[in-house]
Amino acid sequence: MYKNLIKKIKLIPLFCMALILNACKDNESTIACQVDGNKAFKYVQQQCAFGNRYSGTEELKQTTEWIVKTAEKLGYQPKVDAWQEKTILGDTTFRNVKATLKGGKPGKIIVGTHYDLKYFKEFPKGFTGANDSASSTAVVLEMMRVLKPFAKELSTIEFYFFDGEECFENYSDTDGLFGSKRAANKIIKDGTVTDYKAMVLLDMIGDKDLEFTWSIDTNQRMVDYLKDAAKKLGVLNKVKMLNNLILDDHVPFQRIGIPAIDLIDFEYGEDNQHWHTGGDHIEHVSAESMAIAGNVANLMILAISQED
Ligand SMILES: [Zn+2]
Numbered sequence: 001m002y003k004n005l006i007k008k009i010k011l012i013p014l015f016c017m018a019l020i021l022n023a024c025k026d027n028e029s030t031i032a033c034q035v036d037g038n039k040a041f042k043y044v045q046q047q048c049a050f051g052n053r054y055s056g057t058e059e060l061k062q063t064t065e066w067i068v069k070t071a072e073k074l075g076y077q078p079k080v081d082a083w084q085e086k087t088i089l090g091d092t093t094f095r096n097v098k099a100t101l102k103g104g105k106p107g108k109i110i111v112g113t114h115y116d117l118k119y120f121k122e123f124p125k126g127f128t129g130a131n132d133s134a135s136s137t138a139v140v141l142e143m144m145r146v147l148k149p150f151a152k153e154l155s156t157i158e159f160y161f162f163d164g165e166e167c168f169e170n171y172s173d174t175d176g177l178f179g180s181k182r183a184a185n186k187i188i189k190d191g192t193v194t195d196y197k198a199m200v201l202l203d204m205i206g207d208k209d210l211e212f213t214w215s216i217d218t219n220q221r222m223v224d225y226l227k228d229a230a231k232k233l234g235v236l237n238k239v240k241m242l243n244n245l246i247l248d249d250h251v252p253f254q255r256i257g258i259p260a261i262d263l264i265d266f267e268y269g270e271d272n273q274h275w276h277t278g279g280d281h282i283e284h285v286s287a288e289s290m291a292i293a294g295n296v297a298n299l300m301i302l303a304i305s306q307e308d
């Protein structure tokens with residue numbers, strides 16, 4: 001009996017202990033630690049197996065189909081938005097996937113990730129994009145599973161899987177952030193921008209040595225939500241401000257006036273040595289880091305949903 005109890009306690013991840021010891025509101029404590037890092041890790045493996053899945057490739061199309069199937073298995077009705085744009089590789093087809101969880105609270109929240117791989121003329125040996133972008137894609141799928149039963153307590157959540165975050169050459173008005181720009185423009189065209197309370201983006205959150213950053217221009221309210229969630233999970237030491245601006249898929253939403261935050265660990269290995277190199281490999285991705293990222297984001301979403 002005693003041994004069993006010890007075993008059970010050991011199974012609770014350390015980062016959840018602080019939360020359990022803190023007096024938490026009911027929904028918080030039930031949502032708090034449910035993201036399964038091992039499930040996310042399997043999702044990373046499945047994505048990496050598709051190969052060089054950069055925008056416009058058959059490999060990425062297979063990844064799109066895999067996201068759609070996985071979302072359907074989770075009880076969603078995902079929609080694919082496909083379009084073409086000129087890139088240095090010629091006319092390129094992009095595909096965003098969006099899955100909506102209709103909530104019982106007012107407003108909408110976007111949860112985003114990109115799922116395309118960085119293009120290289122010559123791919124670095126060993127580069128699989130396990131962290132950039134399979135890890136955040138995996139975590140968003142896990143968040144979809146965990147949040148679904150709590151829909152009544154949430155604003156309507158739009159889960160976005162963006163294509164074309166990576167630029168082919170250099171970021172410019174016509175290169176990079178293809179999918180997020182497309183989605184933000186649609187919101188403007190539809191005239192629904194005021195429906196949106198927030199946008200939470202996840203990117204590169206699988207590093208073993210996880211440290212989230214937010215860029216200096218982030219809306220203070222969003223930073224407070226992040227710190228509060230991290231504190232409740234006992235991982236406040238893993239979040240800090242990056243004394244810099246970050247260009248990522250949150251920017252097109254920020255530009256149209258939606259409070260947005262990018263949860264990104266922009267130090268992948270020492271001095272970011274694994275970023276866009278052969279070091280971006282499954283062996284450098286951690287199930288526990290993905291669980292922390294997903295749980296922090298889930299608590300943020302629950303809190304933002306309670307706003308009127
Ligand atoms: Zn990248």
